Structures are given as structure tokens and as C-alpha cells.
Amino acid sequence: MRVLVCVKRVPLTGGRMVLTEDDQALETRHLGFTISPHEECGVEEAVRLVEQHGGEVTVLALGPPEAEEQIRDTLAIGADRGILVATDGGEWDPQATAAAIVAAVRAEEEFDLIVFGNESADSGNYQVGIRVAHALGRPVVTGLKGLSVEDGVARCEQEVPGGRDVYRVPLPAVVSVLEGINLPRYPSVPAKLRARSKPVETVSPERPGARLEKLRLVVPGGPGKQAEILGEGAGAAPAVVNVMRELGVA
Amino acid sequence: MAVLLLADPGDDELTRQALTLAQSLGEVEVVGSAALPVARAHIPELPGAYAPGAWATALEEAIDRVSPSAVVAPGTNRGNEVLAHVAARRDLPFAANCTAAEGDVLTRVRWGGSLLEEARIHSSLPLLSVAPHVLPAVTGEGAPEVDAFTPALSDSDLAVQVAEHVEETVSGVSLAEARVVVSGGRGVGSADGFGILEELAGLLDAAVGCSRVVTSAGWRPHTDQVGQTGTKVSPDLYIACGISGATQHIAGCKGAKKILAINTDAEAPILASADYAVIGDLTEIVPAITAELRKARSQ
Ligand SMILES: Cc1cc2nc3c(=O)[nH]c(=O)nc-3n(C[C@H](O)[C@H](O)[C@H](O)COP(=O)(O)OP(=O)(O)OC[C@H]3O[C@@H](n4cnc5c(N)ncnc54)[C@H](O)[C@@H]3O)c2cc1C
Numbered sequence: 001m002r003v004l005v006c007v008k009r010v011p012l013t014g015g016r017m018v019l020t021e022d023d024q025a026l027e028t029r030h031l032g033f034t035i036s037p038h039e040e041c042g043v044e045e046a047v048r049l050v051e052q053h054g055g056e057v058t059v060l061a062l063g064p065p066e067a068e069e070q071i072r073d074t075l076a077i078g079a080d081r082g083i084l085v086a087t088d089g090g091e092w093d094p095q096a097t098a099a100a101i102v103a104a105v106r107a108e109e110e111f112d113l114i115v116f117g118n119e120s121a122d123s124g125n126y127q128v129g130i131r132v133a134h135a136l137g138r139p140v141v142t143g144l145k146g147l148s149v150e151d152g153v154a155r156c157e158q159e160v161p162g163g164r165d166v167y168r169v170p171l172p173a174v175v176s177v178l179e180g181i182n183l184p185r186y187p188s189v190p191a192k193l194r195a196r197s198k199p200v201e202t203v204s205p206e207r208p209g210a211r212l213e214k215l216r217l218v219v220p221g222g223p224g225k226q227a228e229i230l231g232e233g234a235g236a237a238p239a240v241v242n243v244m245r246e247l248g249v250a
Numbered sequence: 251m252a253v254l255l256l257a258d259p260g261d262d263e264l265t266r267q268a269l270t271l272a273q274s275l276g277e278v279e280v281v282g283s284a285a286l287p288v289a290r291a292h293i294p295e296l297p298g299a300y301a302p303g304a305w306a307t308a309l310e311e312a313i314d315r316v317s318p319s320a321v322v323a324p325g326t327n328r329g330n331e332v333l334a335h336v337a338a339r340r341d342l343p344f345a346a347n348c349t350a351a352e353g354d355v356l357t358r359v360r361w362g363g364s365l366l367e368e369a370r371i372h373s374s375l376p377l378l379s380v381a382p383h384v385l386p387a388v389t390g391e392g393a394p395e396v397d398a399f400t401p402a403l404s405d406s407d408l409a410v411q412v413a414e415h416v417e418e419t420v421s422g423v424s425l426a427e428a429r430v431v432v433s434g435g436r437g438v439g440s441a442d443g444f445g446i447l448e449e450l451a452g453l454l455d456a457a458v459g460c461s462r463v464v465t466s467a468g469w470r471p472h473t474d475q476v477g478q479t480g481t482k483v484s485p486d487l488y489i490a491c492g493i494s495g496a497t498q499h500i501a502g503c504k505g506a507k508k509i510l511a512i513n514t515d516a517e518a519p520i521l522a523s524a525d526y527a528v529i530g531d532l533t534e535i536v537p538a539i540t541a542e543l544r545k546a547r548s549q
């Protein structure tokens with residue numbers, strides 16, 4: 001089975017969102033980078049499918065050259081090779097992102113399954129996977145919490161109120177997954193070392209114009225709160241119970 | 251020109267919130283519900299179980315009849331999914347999880363609500379979904395003029411369709427609906443460490459929640475995770491024990507009426523999101539609260 005997983009490099013923000021002076025992006029000088037937990041689970045799911053059925057896992061990221069770091073992280077989880085769709089670091093809207101992914105996919109031997117996160121960690125537009133599926137003429141099932149493949153058919157489970165909805169679609173297909181579909185493994189040190197020598201190929205498409213054009217970013221909600229300190233240590237328990245009574249929950 | 255609202259029959263509340271945004275753009279006609287206070291409802295006759303492609307075709311036919319100035323849907327899984335299908339078919343831009351729109355400029359949420367983006371949508375037919383729990387819901391029943399129609403579906407519209415529904419019964423208090431949530435983070439230290447949180451939760455009829463560090467370590471199942479990629483909760487009281495307050499965690503609990511933080515670190519970011527705090531070791535404080543509650547109740 002040939003499986004492709006698409007991941008996006010995003011900053012790992014801490015307790016606060018800090019913007020650059022022009023309000024165009026997050027200030028990332030002091031931040032590390034990561035991918036969405038949904039996508040990390042997507043990589044784990046792909047690696048498990050290939051462990052079970054044989055084949056190869058490819059990981060694709062569209063982003064600046066530094067996104068190779070995130071591809072290497074996924075190679076340490078067990079993916080086999082990477083494709084970096086290198087941008088100038090500028091902004092690509094969801095249509096442009098999907099078009100570039102489609103072009104990269106068409107240049108490859110056919111993938112049986114393409115795995116996306118349900119929504120990206122930062123912009124969260126819920127659409128790149130569906131656009132790619134549509135362009136390739138493949139069925140797409142979104143928001144999966146369960147996935148298995150048997151005899152060329154993917155059994156896809158969504159969590160819905162009161163239980164699970166099950167879909168069955170023939171491969172080749174496109175899916176998007178949610179965190180919780182599995183518990184991703186921690187990469188071992190030897191796996192991290194092996195990841196360094198796995199192949200990552202770079203392609204550089206032209207940037208198209210944006211039709212969903214970001215104007216500026218805004219951190220919501222005025223000045224933060226300042227918690228009222230009820231006390232220190234176990235001695236604060238009576239004050240806590242008083243608050244619970246006031247709130248009517250004790 | 252009318253604005254079309256795609257209803258999610260599975261979520262009346264979020265559909266009514268989306269109606270609020272749709273009404274700010276013009277007179278609204280609805281697709282998929284006849285119960286809303288609008289002038290006209292287009293009701294597609296669709297076969298059996300949910301199929302996103304069939305809903306997309308139904309919405310496209312309604313678009314062709316009404317020639318709307320914009321299409322709005324609630325930011326539910328299905329609302330986002332159907333709009334993304336229409337966007338892909340017609341090569342139109344789609345902005346998910348908006349909180350406001352005026353002309354071609356809209357505001358949408360990023361990072362699960364921790365950041366807002368103002369964007370311009372370059373399109374003759376903007377497709378917008380509405381972020382959950384930001385806008386008030388339109389109340390009241392309506393008696394719209396109903397226009398039933400049978401969309402012309404192709405085989406590919408039904409290629410992806412719910413084939414089976416598996417019932418699952420959840421035991422205990424549901425995290426999303428609990429009035430109190432007792433939540434633990436890395437500071438709890440281990441899976442066993444949650445014992446004292448469970449005991450307190452039992453007394454308060456509360457649900458137990460946790461941070462992502464806890465689920466990644468395998469101490470609790472992902473169904474307990476609160477946050478951007480977990481469950482969003484809105485209890486009267488959220489008790490955050492040994493949780494630092496990363497933006498991705500706060501994205502899931504900022505709907506709480508009050509937040510109480512229990513943390514050894516008086517400088518932890520959670521204190522800027524919390525209403526109350528107790529500084530110190532949770533392994534002493536949580537059992538002390540439990541004991542105090544028991545004492546208060548026995549009097
Ligand atoms: C370096 C860089 C900086 C950017 N900065 C900004 C910015 O400041 N503001 C802004 O508005 N936009 C920015 N973008 C573009 C934008 O954030 C999105 O990548 C694009 O709009 C896709 O939409 P989405 O992330 O909402 O996709 P969604 O539809 O929410 O994503 C669903 C899934 O699609 C896949 N996917 C999405 N994007 C990529 C990708 N780049 N590579 C591989 N797989 C992907 C993932 O599997 C993801 O889980 C930037 C992009 C890059 C590469």
C-alpha cells in the first residue's frame with residue numbers, strides 16, 4: 001500500500017499569542033515548531049497500515065525550507081520518505097495549497113490512500129483534503145476516529161452523538177483524521193538517527209494569487225484576567241468550598 | 251439578493267447561531283430546515299443516510315434557484331464538510347469558522363479561537379461557516395413558505411454515505427455537558443495520581459478532564475482531553491490541577507463560567523485565564539478540598 005500524509009509546519013505557541021509588529025503573523029523568534037496533533041495521528045495511522053499491509057509511507061509538507069524539520073520528525077515515527085513543497089515563506093491560501101499538493105501527487109506513482117488532518121492547527125479552514133480529493137476524483141471521508149483497510153476497501157468511523165457512523169469506500173481514497181484515532185508512538189533514538197538519512201525531495205511551485213486574503217491578525221479578548229488567590233496549600237480548602245457554594249456547585 | 255443558510259439538522263443551536271450571522275448580511279432563505287423564522291425554506295428530498303456529496307448537490311441546486319449573495323452554514327463537522335465540497339466543485343474560496351462579515355471582509359477564528367484573523371474573500375459567491383458559540387442564537391419558530399425539491403443525484407454523490415451506525419453508551423457524566431469539570435495536567439504525575447481528582451469529581455457530580463500531556467503519556471484516554479484538539483467544555487466551574495495554561499488547552503475551557511487553578515507556580519500562564527487560584531501542591535490541596543466538602547456536608 002502506498003500512503004501519503006500531508007502535514008503543516010506551525011509554531012508551538014505557549015501561554016500567550018504574540019503578534020509581529022505588522023499584525024501579519026505570530027512572533028515566532030522564541031518559539032519551536034510542530035505539526036497538528038491530528039496530523040501526527042495521521043502519520044501514526046499510515047505507519048500502522050503499512051506495518052500491517054506492506055508498502056510505503058510518504059509525508060508531504062508545503063512550507064518554508066525549514067519544514068524539512070517537521071518531515072524528519074515524521075520519518076522518525078516510521079514514515080519512509082518526504083516531499084517538501086518549498087514556498088518562499090509567504091502565504092498560500094487553501095485553494096493554492098490544495099493545487100500545489102495535487103500537482104505534487106500527480107508527479108508521483110498513484111497513492112492508495114492520502115491522509116490529512118481534519119483541520120490545520122493554525123488557520124483551520126477544514127478544506128484542503130476535500131479540495132485535493134475532488135481534483136483527483138477520489139472519495140473523501142473526514143473527521144475519522146477509526147480506520148481499517150481490507151480487500152481494497154477502507155472502513156472509516158466517525159464519532160457522532162450516541163455512537164459511531166461507519167462509511168466504506170474503495171481505494172484509492174482520501175481521508176482526514178482526528179487526534180484520538182490512535183496514540184502515536186514516541187520516536188526512539190535509533191529511529192531519529194535513521195530518519196536523518198531517509199530521502200526528502202524538494203519541489204518548488206509558483207505561488208498563485210490568494211482568493212482568501214489575510215488582512216491582519218488580532219489577539220482576542222482585551223486584558224487577561226488576574227486570578228484571585230484563595231490561599232496557599234491545603235489551608236485554602238475552606239475558601240475553595242465557599243466559592244463552590246457561591247457558584248451553587250457544592 | 252437573498253443569503254442562503256445551510257441548516258445542520260443535527261444541530262439546531264449552532265444552526266440558529268449561524269442564522270444570526272446570515273441575517274447580518276441580508277434576507278435569509280434556508281436549505282434543510284422548515285422550523286426557522288425565515289420567509290422561505292428549501293427542503294431537499296434526499297435518500298436515507300447522510301452523504302456529503304448529496305447534500306452538496308442539494309445546496310448547489312438551491313444556489314442555482316436563488317442566486318444568493320452569500321452562502322452560510324454552521325461550523326459543525328457537516329456544515330464545514332458540505333461547504334468545502336461545494337467550494338471544491340465550483341473552485342470558490344471558503345472561509346471556515348467566521349465570527350463576523352461585512353462586505354467582502356470577514357473575521358474568522360484561528361488556533362481553535364485563540365487568535366482572530368481578518369481576511370478579504372475574493373469571490374462573487376462567498377462561502378462562510380460560522381464559529382460555534384460566539385454569536386447568539388436566533389430564537390423562535392417560523393412558518394416559512396416551503397419549497398420541497400428532489401435533487402438530481404449522480405452515483406458519485408452517493409459514493410460516500412453512512413453505511414452503518416454503531417450505538418455506544420457513555421457511562422458517567424459527559425465531559426461536554428458537565429456542570430463541574432475536575433481536570434488534571436502533567437502536575438498530576440501519573441495515571442494513579444488521578445485517583446484524588448476522581449474522588450473529588452465523584453463528590454461534585456463532575457466529569458474528569460485532562461491536558462494533552464496526560465493523553466500523550468497514556469495516563470487517560472483522549473476522550474478526556476480538553477482543548478483545541480480535544481473536547482470543548484462549558485461548565486459552571488472548571489478546576490485545572492497542575493495544568494500550565496497553554497493557549498491550546500485554554501481554547502477548550504474558556505467557555506467555563508469560572509476557572510479555578512491549582513498550581514505550584516504562582517507565575518503559571520493559567521493564572522491569566524483563571525478566576526481563582528490556590529498556589530501549592532495539588533496532591534495536598536485536592537484531598538483537602540474533598541475532606542472539607544465532606545465535612546461541610548455532614549454538618
Ligand atoms: C510558511 C507559511 C506561512 C503561512 N503563513 C500564513 C499566515 O500567516 N496567515 C495565513 O492566513 N496563512 C498562512 N499560510 C497559509 C495557510 O496557513 C494554510 O496553509 C493554507 O491556507 C491551508 O489552509 P488550512 O491550513 O486552513 O487548511 P485545512 O484545510 O484546515 O488543513 C487540513 C489539512 O490539510 C493539510 N495541509 C494544510 N496545509 C498544508 C501544508 N502547508 N502542507 C501540507 N499539508 C497541509 C494538513 O493535513 C491539514 O491537517 C502560510 C503557509 C505557509 C506555508
Ligand SMILES: Cc1cc2nc3c(=O)[nH]c(=O)nc-3n(C[C@H](O)[C@H](O)[C@H](O)COP(=O)(O)OP(=O)(O)OC[C@H]3O[C@@H](n4cnc5c(N)ncnc54)[C@H](O)[C@@H]3O)c2cc1C
Nearest residue numbers: 121435436437461462477478479480492493494498514532
Ligand atoms: C496544534 C496543537 C494542539 C494542541 N491541542 C491541545 C489540547 O487539545 N489540549 C491540551 O491540553 N493541550 C493541547 N496541546 C498541547 C499544549 O500546547 C501543551 O503542551 C499542554 O496543554 C501542556 O499540558 P500541561 O499543562 O498538563 O503540562 P505543562 O505545560 O508541563 O504544565 C504542568 C503544570 O503543572 C504544574 N505543576 C507541576 N507539579 C505540580 C503539583 N504537584 N501541584 C500543582 N501543580 C503542579 C506546573 O507548575 C505547570 O504549570 C496542543 C498543542 C498543539 C501544538
